[in-house]
Amino acid sequence: MTLTDWLTAVGTVVMALATGALVLMAWSAWTTAQATLSQMRMDSAAAARPYVSARVVPGIGAPDSYDIVLQNHGRSTARGVRLDIRTPLPQDSVDSLASSLQTRFAETFDLVPGEQLRFVWAADLEALQKQGIRIQIGPNDAPKDRAHVGAEKHTDVALTYANETGTTYESTATLRWDLLGATAISQPGVKLNAGGPTQSNFYKLGQELVAAVNHLRRGME
Secondary structure, X not given: OOHHHHHHHHHHHHHHHHHHHHHHHHHHHHHHHHHHHHHHHHHHHHHHOOOXXXXXXXXXXXXXXXXXXXXXXXXXXXXXXXXXXXXXXXXXXOOHHHXXXXXXXXXXXXXXXXXEEEEEEEEEHHHHHHOOOOOEEOOEEOOOOOOEEEOOOEEEEEEEEEOOXXXXXXXXXXEEOOOOOOOOOOOOOOOOOOOOOOHHHHHHHHHHHHHHHHHHHHHHO
């Protein structure tokens, strides 16, 4: 074999190796691009999906009462939202708050982006009685022999909903109203001066309205 033949053979081998390397690089670039595209699609779907949360907040109906807030934090409508209360609620006619929770959450509902629904969740009767406060739950006064009405202090729930295309999501949580403890609340009301609709009384009423609105805004945040 002549020198020219050797050089030709070596050149052929080098070209083959270079071609193989290019093929491997092209394959690696293609698989990387596919993975990136797939991740971008997943990120886009995650950013556009609904995100529904359930949390317990201080109640606005009375001191030592607690509300449940369901809110859609996502960018699309949550369809068929259902809250499954897995910790049994009291099954008697006395606790009408528990009965209303069972009735309300037996149905599903939709939540558009940013929408939230708020319902009375529980009331700590022992704390209210110590303050000399009597509340009415439904048509009757709250039962005196009960520590609380409504949901239990530790209540397990499951939240299910779907997006516009039918993909379903589920999350579980334990809602605890006993952890809220000492929560700031607004004052019970304004004491007006004698004399009827005076300028001073209107001023006090205006202050009370501003305080009440700020209290409502605090509770909904």
